Amino acid sequence: MWQTVGHNRAIDSLTLAVQNGRLSHAYLLAGPPRVGKHTLALDIARALNCTGPCRPCAECRQCQRVSLGLHADVYVVGLEQQQADDTRTRIAVGIDQVREAQRMASLKPFEGSGRVFIFESAELLSDQAANALLKTLEEPPEQVTLVLLATAAELLPETIVSRCTVLKLRPLSHALIEEILRNEHGATPDLAERIALASRGSLGWALDALADPSLLEALAEQLEELLGATFGTLEQRFDLASSLATRFTRNRADAVSRLALWLGWWRDVMMSNRGAPELVANVDYREQIDAAAASLAPHQVTGAIAAIAETLDRLEGNVNPRLALEGLMLELPRPGP
């Protein structure tokens, strides 16, 4: 049984591929943060290694080992990975991580029938890392499946996207999230509704917020701060750069998650700009998103997304965070009223 909630279209096509023995050697799962990309990637890993009658069964030893994060053939390359000399949260996926994955990929599976490499936040691959990964995508080793996770396919080089089977995961409906919170997690109807509305279609975030309702207020505050600067004066933007730089020095993960939130907001502007408003995740901010989309040219919007992604990438290097963030504030277009 697939553990992914919703995303029926992606599950249907994967089910067919499993039945016909035609799973692709590379997938790109594209969708907003915490929407279920990681769960679906693990489902693919379970389907590849499952020994049950109906893959992925989620019950056999292979499936369970994947679910528990113990399977030796399932390898996650992500931002949270700690390095021996450095315990900070990473903010770009570097060449060293890709090389290590490639070294592992050249080995035979240890305990299952296929090795799966999951690249979280693939839009944050450094240029060097993306080039290295491209080589593996061009000549994938036997028994190896790559699963790239990204908020939008547009944020990855076309050369990479064209070598992957792209599965787009849309935000889940409020109604579905509300129902899951109420029926499966015992949330009161009132709280379930509030969290579902704020979740931007991300079940992972909704479950976190149910465990810790202060996330609701924190999210609203963060978005207000970011939007103040988006529509505000240069002075307001520089104030934000300064406060983000201070945060970055004290708590990298917090500053990075705020920038990621902003990236998500601009991604919504891109969706609205391209005439796909149903893909907008921050539905509570629909008015501001549509206004920004209407007043900016498409290249300005993709430029904003690239500028934030690049700033995240640069912050990983040895740059002065304040200078990098001030540079970003100068680069971001200001939507008209």
Ligand SMILES: [Zn+2]
């Ligand atoms: Zn199984």
